[in-house]
Structure formats: C-alpha cells, structure tokens
Amino acid sequence: MPxxxxxxxxxxxxxxxxxxxxxxxxxxxxxxxxxxxxDWSHGAAIKPAEQVxxxxxxxxxxxxxxxxxxxxxxxxxxxAYLLKIIDYCQARQIEVDASGLPxxxxxxxxxxxxxxxxxxxxxATQKKSMLADIGKxxxxxxxxxxxxxxxxxxxxxxxxxxxxxxxxxxxVDLLLCIQDAGPAALAIVTLISLLVGLILAFVGAxxxxxxxxxxxxxxxxxxxxxxxxxxxxTAVIMSGRTGAAYAAxxxxxxxxxxxxxxxxxxxSPMEFLVLPRMLALILMLPLLCLxxxxxxxxxxxxxxxxxxxxxLIQYYNETQKAVDLTDFSIGxxxxxxxxxxxxxxxxxxxxxxxxxASAVGDxxxxxxxxxxxxxxxxxxxxxxxxxxLGI
Amino acid sequence: MNTPHxxxxxxTMAYGDFVIQQDLTFTIxxxxxxxIMGGSGCGKxxxxxxxxxxxxxxxxxxxxxxxxFWHASDEERVRIMRRIGVLYxxxxxxxxxxxxxxxxxxxxxxxxxxSREIADIASYKLALVGLAGFEDYYPSEISGGMxxxxxxxxxxxxxxxxxxxxxxxxxxxxxxxxxxxxxxxSLRDTLGTTIVVVTHELxxxxxxxxxxxxLDPETKTMLATGAPRKLLAESSDPRIIQFLTRGESNVDKPx
Numbered sequence: 001m002p003x004x005x006x007x008x009x010x011x012x013x014x015x016x017x018x019x020x021x022x023x024x025x026x027x028x029x030x031x032x033x034x035x036x037x038x039d040w041s042h043g044a045a046i047k048p049a050e051q052v053x054x055x056x057x058x059x060x061x062x063x064x065x066x067x068x069x070x071x072x073x074x075x076x077x078x079x080a081y082l083l084k085i086i087d088y089c090q091a092r093q094i095e096v097d098a099s100g101l102p103x104x105x106x107x108x109x110x111x112x113x114x115x116x117x118x119x120x121x122x123x124a125t126q127k128k129s130m131l132a133d134i135g136k137x138x139x140x141x142x143x144x145x146x147x148x149x150x151x152x153x154x155x156x157x158x159x160x161x162x163x164x165x166x167x168x169x170x171x172v173d174l175l176l177c178i179q180d181a182g183p184a185a186l187a188i189v190t191l192i193s194l195l196v197g198l199i200l201a202f203v204g205a206x207x208x209x210x211x212x213x214x215x216x217x218x219x220x221x222x223x224x225x226x227x228x229x230x231x232x233x234t235a236v237i238m239s240g241r242t243g244a245a246y247a248a249x250x251x252x253x254x255x256x257x258x259x260x261x262x263x264x265x266x267x268s269p270m271e272f273l274v275l276p277r278m279l280a281l282i283l284m285l286p287l288l289c290l291x292x293x294x295x296x297x298x299x300x301x302x303x304x305x306x307x308x309x310x311x312l313i314q315y316y317n318e319t320q321k322a323v324d325l326t327d328f329s330i331g332x333x334x335x336x337x338x339x340x341x342x343x344x345x346x347x348x349x350x351x352x353x354x355x356x357a358s359a360v361g362d363x364x365x366x367x368x369x370x371x372x373x374x375x376x377x378x379x380x381x382x383x384x385x386x387x388x389l390g391i
Numbered sequence: 392m393n394t395p396h397x398x399x400x401x402x403t404m405a406y407g408d409f410v411i412q413q414d415l416t417f418t419i420x421x422x423x424x425x426x427i428m429g430g431s432g433c434g435k436x437x438x439x440x441x442x443x444x445x446x447x448x449x450x451x452x453x454x455x456x457x458x459x460f461w462h463a464s465d466e467e468r469v470r471i472m473r474r475i476g477v478l479y480x481x482x483x484x485x486x487x488x489x490x491x492x493x494x495x496x497x498x499x500x501x502x503x504x505x506s507r508e509i510a511d512i513a514s515y516k517l518a519l520v521g522l523a524g525f526e527d528y529y530p531s532e533i534s535g536g537m538x539x540x541x542x543x544x545x546x547x548x549x550x551x552x553x554x555x556x557x558x559x560x561x562x563x564x565x566x567x568x569x570x571x572x573x574x575x576x577s578l579r580d581t582l583g584t585t586i587v588v589v590t591h592e593l594x595x596x597x598x599x600x601x602x603x604x605x606l607d608p609e610t611k612t613m614l615a616t617g618a619p620r621k622l623l624a625e626s627s628d629p630r631i632i633q634f635l636t637r638g639e640s641n642v643d644k645p646x
Contacts, residue, residue: 168500170496252486253485253486256481256483256486257479257480257481257483258483258484258485258486260445260477260479260483261477261479261483261485261545263444263445263472264443264444264445264472264475264477265472265473265496265497265500266469266470266472266473266501267496267497267500
C-alpha cells in the first residue's frame with residue numbers, strides 16, 4: 001500500500017513537473033530567455049504564441065535568447081512559431097539571439113528570411129465601398145455588351161464571306177456538328193416533347209371535361225405545341241445540350257492555345273470553328289422543332305384517346321381543323337430565332353473564355369443561362385407581336 | 392544578309408496601363424537562331440505574341456524584311472503570317488484531329504495539292520521530327536514530348552521562312568531537349584530557316600543561339616542583345632552574368 005501511494009505521488013509530481021513546452025524566463029534586467037522543450041510535432045498541446053508574447057511584454061527585455069532543451073521531436077510547427085516571435089521582436093527593436101537552438105532550426109529560420117518580403121507583394125484586403133461594387137458591376141455589364149456587339153459583328157463578317165464562297169471551314173466539321181445537333185438529340189427531344197404533350201392534355205382535360213368538351217383537348221394541345229411548346233422545349237433542351245457543349249469545346253481550345261494556333265496559321269477561328277457550329281444549329285433546330293410538334297400532338301392523343309373517350313380519328317380531324325400552316329410557320333420561325341440565340345451565346349462564351357479550367361466551367365454555365373434568358377425574352381416578344389398583328 | 396529578317400524598333404508592350412517591356416530595339420538576321428531570354432515573368436512570351444501577330448504593340452513597330460507588320464492591312468498581315476510557323480509551349484495541336492490531319496490542315500487550306508499528296512507531305516513532316524508511323528494517333532494518345540514534336544511538324548507544314556518556338560524544352564527530359572536542339576540547328580542549316588526561340592534553358596541557349604535579346608523584369612526593358620557566348624564573355628552587367636551562369640559566378644567584375 002505505501003509503495004503504491006508513493007508511486008502515485010511520483011506520477012502526479014511527474015505530471016506537475018512536466019515542463020511547459022515553451023516559457024519565458026527572465027535572466028537579468030535586460031535579457032529574457034525563451035525556452036522550448038518536449039514534443040513540438042503536430043498534435044502536441046502548445047499554448048498560443050500570443051500568450052508567450054504577452055509574457056515577453058511583461059518582462060520587456062532588450063535582448064531575447066532562444067534556447068532549446070531536450071526537444072523530443074519537431075516539425076514545421078516549431079520554426080513557424082519561432083518566426084512569429086522573431087518578427088515580433090524585430091518590430092520592437094528587441095535583439096534576438098537564436099544560437100541556443102539546434103542547428104537545423106537555425107538554418108531553417110535563416111532560409112525563411114533569406115529573401116526579404118517583396119514590397120507590395122502582399123495583397124492588402126481593402127474594404128470596398130458599395131458604390132465601387134455597383135460601379136464595377138455596371139462596367140462589367142458594359143464590357144459584356146461590347147463583347148456581344150463585337151461578336152455579332154464578327155459573325156456577320158464570317159457569314160458574308162460564307163455567302164461570297166470564301167469562308168474556310170472543313171465540310172467534315174459541319175457534318176459532325178450537324179450529326180451532334182440533330183440526330184443525336186432525337187431521343188431526348190422525343191421524351192420531353194411527348195411528356196409535355198401529355199401534361200398539356202391533362203391540364204386542359206380537367207377543365208374541358210367539366211363541359212363535356214373533351215374533343216377540344218385536341219385544339220389545345222395542337223395549338224399549344226405547334227405555336228409555343230414545341231419550339232420552346234426544343235430550344236431549352238438544345239441550349240443545355242449543344243450550347244453548353246459549344247462553349248466548353250471552344251473554351252478548351254482557347255485554353256490549349258489551339259485558337260491562337262489557327263490565328264497564326266492565317267485561318268479565321270470565326271469561320272473555321274464558329275460558322276460550322278452556328279450553321280449546324282440553324283439547320284437542325286427547325287427540323288427538331290417540327291419533330292417535337294409531332295411528338296407533342298402524339299402525347300396529347302395518347303391521353304385523350306385512352307382516358308377521355310375520344311377516338312383517334314376524331315382527335316386527328318380536330319387537330320387538323322385547329323392547326324393551320326400559319327401556326328406551324330410561327331413555331332418554325334421561333335425555332336430559327338432560338339437557334340441563332342443559342343449558337344451565339346454558346347460560341348461567344350467559348351471564344352471569350354479565359355485561360356483556366358474554372359473559366360471553361362464558367363463559360364459553359366454562362367452559355368446555358370444566357371441562352372435560356374434570350375430564348376424566353378425573344379419568345380415573349382414574338383408572341384406579343386403575333387398577338388398584336390393578329391396572326 | 393543585307394536586310395535583317397525581322398526588325399523591332401522602339402517596341403512597348405502593355406496590358407492596358409500596365410507596361411510589360413518598353414524601348415525594345417533589335418534585329419534578327421536571315422538564318423539566325425535568335426534567343427529571347429530573361430527571368431520568369433519578364434515578358435518573353437508576350438514579346439513572342441507581338442512578333443506573331445496575336446497582340447498589338449502599345450507603341451513601336453515590327454518589320455518583316457522592310458514591311459511594317461502592324462501597320463499593314465489585314466490581308467497583308469495574314470500573308471506575312473503565312474510565312475511563319477509557330478510551335479506553342481503545349482504544342483496546341485487540334486485535339487479533334489489526328490496528327491496527320493493536324494499537319495494537313497494548313498496544307499489543305501493554303502495550297503491546291505491533292506489529298507494524296509498532302510498525306511504524303513504530312514507523313515514526311517512527321518518522319519522529319521521522328522514520328523513516322525504516328526499519322527493516325529490523336530494528340531491525347533501520345534506523350535508530351537511527342538506532342539511537342541508533332542506541333543513542330545505542323546509549324547513546318549508550309550515550309551515557313553521563320554519558325555517561332557515558345558519554350559521548346561519545357562517539360563522535356565534532357566535527352567529529348569537535346570534532340571530538339573539538334574533538330575532546330577539542322578532545320579536552320581538545311582532549310583535556311585530563321586529561328587526565334589523563347590527559352591531560359593541555359594544549355595539550349597549556348598548550344599543553339601547565334602543571337603539573342605535579354606529582357607529584364609525589374610527595369611522593364613532589354614539589357615543587351617548579341618550572341619549569348621559573347622554576352623557572357625563581354626558583358627559587364629551583373630544581372631546578365633548572373634543569369635547566364637545560374638548565379639554561380641562571383642559577380643565582382645567592375646560594373
């Protein structure tokens with residue numbers, strides 16, 4: 001029993017006596033020693049440097065000795081800690097003597113201060129006023145508008161040289177773009193258009209069935225799809241599918257200096273890269289739109305025939321009566337406009353892309369967001385115009 | 392050798408208000424291997440962009456033979472640009488085309504050769520840079536050094552009078568870098584091509600350079616122009632000596 005108590009006593013006193021890993025010890029009036037001991041690796045418990053500096057302030061020496069006793073192990077933590085103390089002392093004109101430290105640490109400290117900090121290299125975090133932020137946003141917006149106008153101008157020039165038969169691009173590229181913007185998109189256009197037709201039919205049916213006028217679902221679905229939803233939904237799909245792809249492709253080519261290489265070869269990237277992409281989308285989107293119209297009407301028919309007691313022939317006749325060529329032309333005209341907008345947004349963002357991986361991502365995102373905004377705005381304008389003109 | 396091939400007079404390069412280099416004046420003779428050297432961030436690559444028509448100078452002029460490059464009409468500038476070939480740092484091969492198609496592209500655009508003849512020339516250029524048999528590979532399928540050599544083959548496609556190299560040996564092992572240097576010298580000797588190289592590889596600078604310009608990031612101007620060996624032997628500027636000796640010589644020469 002006694003020896004056990006004794007043992008416990010030793011253990012306790014050992015913990016008590018375990019030297020603090022760092023401490024300030026005044027030596028005489030003008031000198032203080034900072035002593036480091038024990039374990040200085042990651043995970044060791046060490047009091048914050050501020051506390052040590054406060055202790056140092058309390059003794060206010062004119063000379064500081066850095067000393068190490070029985071260091072168990074250390075990593076980058078110790079030199080970083082010591083540098084903080086040294087910088088603090090130097091700022092207060094306190095002389096630092098590091099000769100009491102192991103040579104390895106002394107060398108590291110010397111290396112870290114070998115190249116003086118370059119004046120003006122450190123970025124000061126300035127507080128910006130809100131006005132400055134607003135100004136910057138407006139200027140950025142203006143820059144965007146200027147970029148857009150410049151891009152439209154360059155596109156016009158490229159189309160002019162296409163009309164004069166002077167544009168340089170590879171027919172293979174055009175065919176690949178057409179394949180990508182047309183047939184390859186059929187599956188998703190089928191799915192979405194069919195479902196939109198279905199939804200239109202259901203929404204209309206709930207109201208029309210109250211009057212027993214289910215047959216007019218055909219009118220609603222037919223007109224809604226052909227004049228509006230067919231073009232709009234295809235455009236939204238294609239801006240996510242093709243517009244983003246254009247921006248990412250051209251952006252990556254920019255990052256990889258491929259566009260610079262074309263320029264120095266004397267080949268205009270607007271003709272070589274942008275023209276085939278724009279042409280492909282302008283050729284393909286109206287066709288996709290036509291196909292989407294058919295699918296939408298089919299979707300409507302599926303609901304009406306199966307759930308609302310209308311025969312397929314009735315539905316067909318009613319649709320034929322309701323939808324005429326003008327309605328089709330409006331839808332197709334819209335899809336042409338949308339194609340132009342999607343291709344412009346995608347190609348412009350790609351060509352103006354910065355030179356980093358994140359810039360390519362930003363370009364793709366901006367391409368999709370821009371084209372959807374353009375599409376919806378243009379759609380509203382055209383619809384309003386048609387309404388006023390009575391078409 | 393009477394008129395210099397490229398003359399740069401009083402050139403100032405800037406991004407907006409931020410001046411990169413100013414008052415650059417030097418000439419590049421026919422058949423020179425001209426080195427643009429200087430520490431990191433001193434504007435070597437930017438100078439290259441001004442020479443190959445990617446960036447307009449803020450001030451000053453670049454002449455090709457006697458023709459003012461930046462004040463020429465767009466068509467004339469394109470005509471000058473067709474006389475030069477550029478090897479970009481990353482190769483800048485068109486990633487959607489095979490190596491043969493990459494080389495065939497400028498040939499198809501600017502000559503009226505048949506496709507079979509173009510394919511033959513593409514194979515020949517690839518063989519010149521040691522890539523015979525790689526016609527149908529895509530750039531992503533070959534190593535970085537091979538991409539660089541393929542980029543060189545494309546730059547040489549139209550038999551340019553002047554070839555520009557942007558850091559040709561960056562990212563290459565010493566042996567490949569040496570092979571590229573040998574290739575550059577033999578291009579100059581056999582075809583008489585004028586060659587402009589942006590680099591800071593000392594080994595290459597001394598091995599191939601017959602003339603050079605040294606750009607300094609601190610003073611934002613050129614410190615010297617001349618053959619690299621001559622600069623090392625005769626220059627009294629500690630910054631040049633330090634650069635050319637990797638900072639190993641004691642720079643105690645009387646400045």
